[in-house]
Amino acid sequence: MICLGLEGSANKLGVGIVKEDGTILANLRKTFVPPIGEGFLPKETASHHRMFIIKTIKEAFKAAKLGPKDLDLIAYTKGPGMGEPLQSVAVVARMLHQMWKIPIVGVNHCVAHIEMGRIVTGTQNPLVLYVSGGNSQVIAYSLGKYRIFGETIDIAVGNCLDRFARLLDIPNDPSPGFNVEQLALKGTDKLIELPYTVKGMDFSLSGILSSIEKKGLQMLKKKECTRENLCFSIQENVFAMLIEISERAMAHCEINDVLIVGGVGCNQRLQEMMGIMAEERNGSVLGMDQRYCIDNGAMIAYTGILQAKSGSTFKLEETIVTQRFRTDEVDVTWRKN
Incomplete structure (x- = not known):
């Protein structure tokens, strides 16, 4: 299974392509940097993500030496995060899901950090x-x-x-x-x-x-x-x-x-x-x-694979985002007790 992961919960736009064994084929990131003394606002951050996401996806395919036909899954960040940036990336994920007829899954951002850490460090x-x-x-x-x-x-x-x-x-x-x-x-x-x-x-x-x-x-x-x-x-x-x-x-x-x-x-x-x-x-x-510590698309892609292999994919009408999505709300169906 090969998954395209899209991350955009804050000021970092991430696009990753990952195999189910954890092999990272591409992991590109584009950061919105505000001026000195200012933070990043939702509207400006979302505009940044919309501006660069298609270009970054194309660059990720080029880095992975793959195309849409090689994908088995699309994963996007469902939450938590800033509403407008999350939505701007989710819209693209839904568009690609419909264009390419590929299953889609929404991922908890916090859980994705954990699973990326587990696979990269090899800890159980x-x-x-x-x-x-x-x-x-x-x-x-x-x-x-x-x-x-x-x-x-x-x-x-x-x-x-x-x-x-x-x-x-x-x-x-x-x-x-x-x-x-x-x-x-x-x-x-x-x-x-x-x-x-x-x-x-x-x-x-x-x-x-x-x-x-x-x-x-x-x-x-x-x-x-x-x-x-x-x-x-x-x-x-x-x-x-x-x-x-x-x-x-x-x-x-x-x-x-x-x-x-x-x-x-x-x-x-x-x-x-x-x-x-x-x-x-x-x-x-x-x-x-x-x-791997900083927000990235690879962690979304890998966690999306874990969810999909344990039986969790989304219908189009379920591909929502939520700003509040606690870590302990997620059923971790891919791990044994």
Whole structure:
């Protein structure tokens, strides 16, 4: 089985072509980058996706050395995500489904991250830390579902870092989080105290941004710290929260290996901190690079294959999108308990 996967839940348009054994034949991505100090808005992001999706699909076929006649399945991101970008990609998926008479399936974006991580790293049953622009969750598989053991109660880690970058006029190209990470490497000489809010298995990040607006920017203006110090401090603080709830979930689930997925999962410091904790528990961290951590079409294609092989495809009238589609709503029919 060969599947074309279309991803467009946020600012990254992804097109992937994947075989059922996990072989990635093509994995192309086109990112909408807003100006410094601005975030990406739904209308502008959807316009970007509409502008580039057909061209990117053609480039993916060229990279895979295949054509529409070689496909067995089309998969698209059903949700969660931003409504207009999701819909713009789903419209194309429905069009291709009708033109080429190929089965279609809608995929949960979060579950796709997990399944891509499992196939790329070769792990079977890890604890999953899912950290991206719109979602931050600690997840483990149990009884046919990916169960959420802890999550953010306000904003996601990626959103927090993006908004922090806008406060400091850090560029959006190639991504705010990456630029924060690079600046943090130069600011290790001073750790600034920031709110640390863990509530049981959940955590909160909005207080950190408020503190930086009130205290951090004043310290910066008075030259009591540097942008690099603030980048270092927010990373250390936020990542420490993630490590704490991950370790608690590992102990509860009796799992020693941690798989980090989502765009923020590329961060080398997060992987390093998680690695220290996991090693103390005789475990390991299964990290990935930007090819597979960041939103991509290959993860949608591969998860679409898993769903289709377990008996799940959509009728045309079922090919909807939804902005709210929780990880634990999906029946993981392709995994054994």
